Amino acid sequence: MKRLGGIFWGLLFLAVPVLGVATFAIAPSIDVWLPKDVSVHGREIDALFYFILALTGVVFIATELLLFWFIWKYDAAARGDEKATYIQGSHTLEVVWTIVPAATLLFLAIYQMNAWANVKMRRPDMPPTVEVVARQFEWRLRYPGRDGMLGTPDDLHLVNDLHLPVDEDILVQLKSMDVLHSFFLPNLRIKQDAVPGMKIPVWFKATETGSWDIVCAELCGWGHYKMKGRVTFVSRPEFDSWLVRKYAEQEATQPAPEPSGTLVTN
Amino acid sequence: MNSTIRSLAFGLTPAVMLIVGCGPTPPAFFRPNMVEAISPTPEKDSISADQALLPAQQQQVATIMLAMFGTPDDPVCLPETGLDPAKLRLAAGPVRSDIVGRKNGLYREHCVHCHGITGDGLGPTAAFLNPYPRDYRPGVFKYKSTERSDKPTHADLVRILHKGIPGTSMPSFALLSPIEVDALVEYVTYLSIRGETELALMRQFFELDDEDEGKLPETQEFLIAEVLEPIAEKWAVAADAEIEVPEMPTGIELAESIAKGRELFFGDKANCVKCHGVTALGDGQANDYDDWSKNIVKIEARLSGLAKSDADAAERQWAAEFGQVLSGDALKPRTIPPRNLRHGIYRGGRRPLDLYYRIHAGINGAPMPAAKGTVDPEDIWHIVNYVRSLPYGLDGELGADRTMAMRPPTPAGLASTEED
Numbered sequence: 001m002k003r004l005g006g007i008f009w010g011l012l013f014l015a016v017p018v019l020g021v022a023t024f025a026i027a028p029s030i031d032v033w034l035p036k037d038v039s040v041h042g043r044e045i046d047a048l049f050y051f052i053l054a055l056t057g058v059v060f061i062a063t064e065l066l067l068f069w070f071i072w073k074y075d076a077a078a079r080g081d082e083k084a085t086y087i088q089g090s091h092t093l094e095v096v097w098t099i100v101p102a103a104t105l106l107f108l109a110i111y112q113m114n115a116w117a118n119v120k121m122r123r124p125d126m127p128p129t130v131e132v133v134a135r136q137f138e139w140r141l142r143y144p145g146r147d148g149m150l151g152t153p154d155d156l157h158l159v160n161d162l163h164l165p166v167d168e169d170i171l172v173q174l175k176s177m178d179v180l181h182s183f184f185l186p187n188l189r190i191k192q193d194a195v196p197g198m199k200i201p202v203w204f205k206a207t208e209t210g211s212w213d214i215v216c217a218e219l220c221g222w223g224h225y226k227m228k229g230r231v232t233f234v235s236r237p238e239f240d241s242w243l244v245r246k247y248a249e250q251e252a253t254q255p256a257p258e259p260s261g262t263l264v265t266n
Numbered sequence: 267m268n269s270t271i272r273s274l275a276f277g278l279t280p281a282v283m284l285i286v287g288c289g290p291t292p293p294a295f296f297r298p299n300m301v302e303a304i305s306p307t308p309e310k311d312s313i314s315a316d317q318a319l320l321p322a323q324q325q326q327v328a329t330i331m332l333a334m335f336g337t338p339d340d341p342v343c344l345p346e347t348g349l350d351p352a353k354l355r356l357a358a359g360p361v362r363s364d365i366v367g368r369k370n371g372l373y374r375e376h377c378v379h380c381h382g383i384t385g386d387g388l389g390p391t392a393a394f395l396n397p398y399p400r401d402y403r404p405g406v407f408k409y410k411s412t413e414r415s416d417k418p419t420h421a422d423l424v425r426i427l428h429k430g431i432p433g434t435s436m437p438s439f440a441l442l443s444p445i446e447v448d449a450l451v452e453y454v455t456y457l458s459i460r461g462e463t464e465l466a467l468m469r470q471f472f473e474l475d476d477e478d479e480g481k482l483p484e485t486q487e488f489l490i491a492e493v494l495e496p497i498a499e500k501w502a503v504a505a506d507a508e509i510e511v512p513e514m515p516t517g518i519e520l521a522e523s524i525a526k527g528r529e530l531f532f533g534d535k536a537n538c539v540k541c542h543g544v545t546a547l548g549d550g551q552a553n554d555y556d557d558w559s560k561n562i563v564k565i566e567a568r569l570s571g572l573a574k575s576d577a578d579a580a581e582r583q584w585a586a587e588f589g590q591v592l593s594g595d596a597l598k599p600r601t602i603p604p605r606n607l608r609h610g611i612y613r614g615g616r617r618p619l620d621l622y623y624r625i626h627a628g629i630n631g632a633p634m635p636a637a638k639g640t641v642d643p644e645d646i647w648h649i650v651n652y653v654r655s656l657p658y659g660l661d662g663e664l665g666a667d668r669t670m671a672m673r674p675p676t677p678a679g680l681a682s683t684e685e686d
Binding site: 135136137138140151152153157159160161222223226227228229230249250251252253254255 | 376379391429432435437438440441508511616617618619654658
């Protein structure tokens with residue numbers, strides 16, 4: 001009966017690596033794994049993710065098993081009055097477990113530089129495709145008009161529903177109207193803080209048409225959870241005609257006929 | 267043995283807490299309109315203790331309201347309201363999924379924390395916002411396509427949900443499905459009709475004869491025909507009461523139209539300059555209030571007047587009670603500054619059409635007056651063009667500082683492919 005405490009704690013510690021590995025093993029099949037990647041640069045990011053996951057995974061399992069083993073083997077209840085051995089520690093062991101992680105981290109720091117530069121430093125040389133202004137609690141969008149410049153009378157103003165052409169370099173000019181937000185496109189492996197007072201360039205290229213989430217990834221206030229937008233990638237001709245249609249709606253001088261099907265009563 | 271029990275307890279307690287949860291929440295209820303109950307007269311600067319509804323009368327109003335409109339979890343939808351019960355059900359009640367997995371309780375998911383369960387604009391986050399969220403109960407809506415005193419159309423409210431109200435804390439709900447938006451608009455209409463009905467009932471007490479003994483007749487005929495129907499009728503006719511908008515004048519250069527608009531802006535008839543200021547920065551005057559805030563200001567002035575005067579004990583007692591009600595049921599009034607027209611932020615929408623509506627009909631509930639009748643429709647279009655040029659002006663003179671060609675019908679970058 002006395003032994004039960006040691007067994008309980010030992011199994012509890014063993015449950016950590018078992019459940020940890022099991023979580024990762026079943027995650028993809030219950031759709032809580034990485035969202036589908038539809039960007040050009042995303043493959044590199046994902047490869048880095050998997051590489052680091054494997055590296056830390058092996059270390060995690062080894063460490064956890066060791067913890068379990070120590071608790072199991074050196075359970076006071078099982079070993080009776082046997083005294084613990086006093087040891088000074090091992091200089092060699094300490095040097096090894098300092099140098100190996102340090103070398104690993106240094107390797108990662110150098111190995112990921114290219115991926116980082118692609119996402120944050122090698123900005124395409126082009127005017128912004130669209131300006132995204134984060135605001136509590138929505139994404140305000142502004143497209144340059146015929147003159148290709150933002151801040152002129154022919155800008156197109158929209159909210160939350162971002163449309164962009166597929167297979168083209170996109171440059172977003174990111175701003176915030178109030179507090180810190182974070183422009184997160186999970187499917188494009190893009191996450192960039194929006195900082196009040198700064199115009200931050202964000203670029204990517206989508207490889208697939210379709211609609212994906214825009215979410216705010218920086219706690220920005222009580223309505224943070226509802227700060228959700230949608231990005232839709234369409235072909236260039238579709239994008240152009242969409243712009244034309246939206247601009248015509250914005251410049252309307254007469255009420256539009258009600259869209260059929262959406263406002264019918266009953 | 268003890269350590270084992272302790273170990274188990276340590277491990278199991280969080281699990282038990284997770285399973286059991288925190289107990290059921292009490293059912294939601296509509297809050298009575300206490301500010302109006304204690305001073306139901308429209309003339310707020312002369313309110314007094316003898317106008318306040320008696321507790322028995324308040325109780326009667328509450329009973330009638332419950333029968334006519336139900337509760338937030340179980341709304342009653344009388345056919346006379348013209349509302350669709352299916353839509354109300356989708357929006358009302360706690361957030362939950364129905365039998366086919368569709369999200370129900372939309373109002374409480376998206377709206378309630380600002381607009382409140384009663385639609386009184388007193389949700390938990392309301393006090394932090396500037397401007398405050400709309401109180402639906404007076405049935406006054408600002409941004410619409412109908413004349414100033416008319417109700418908004420269903421499509422107007424759908425539009426507000428789609429676009430949000432830039433410059434305020436009202437966000438866009440553009441990504442909700444049309445069915446969901448539709449249901450929410452229906453529910454807002456329901457809350458609004460409910461609030462107006464409550465107020466109308468309270469005011470009915472002043473039209474009673476002596477033989478009524480201070481009680482409203484409870485016949486359904488009276489309640490529906492005299493109180494509910496006139497209110498529902500106003501909502502029903504809104505759909506056909508859209509303002510007729512003449513075509514924007516075409517035989518005139520944009521720059522010329524802007525110049526004309528500028529003249530009107532500063533002129534005696536439109537006199538926009540009086541509030542929006544010579545620079546159009548919205549600094550012409552800064553001390554006016556929305557109608558509902560005006561009421562609170564008047565009440566506060568009256569109450570503080572009573573506190574100072576040698577009013578009798580009953581009046582003082584009533585004033586103290588009313589002070590308590592105000593602190594719980596009304597937000598501290600704030601002035602409504604005229605819009606800064608150089609920001610390029612248009613609360614009621616940025617379409618030329620929206621600006622036409624705003625100038626033509628004014629803004630209900632706000633100090634912005636209607637230009638209808640004093641300014642020709644064509645001239646309203648000139649003002650619209652001038653106002654739309656203002657955010658881009660740099661010299662504070664004629665808005666268009668840089669050359670502004672007639673706006674192209676298509677935006678561009680893309681137009682190059684079309685023209686070739």
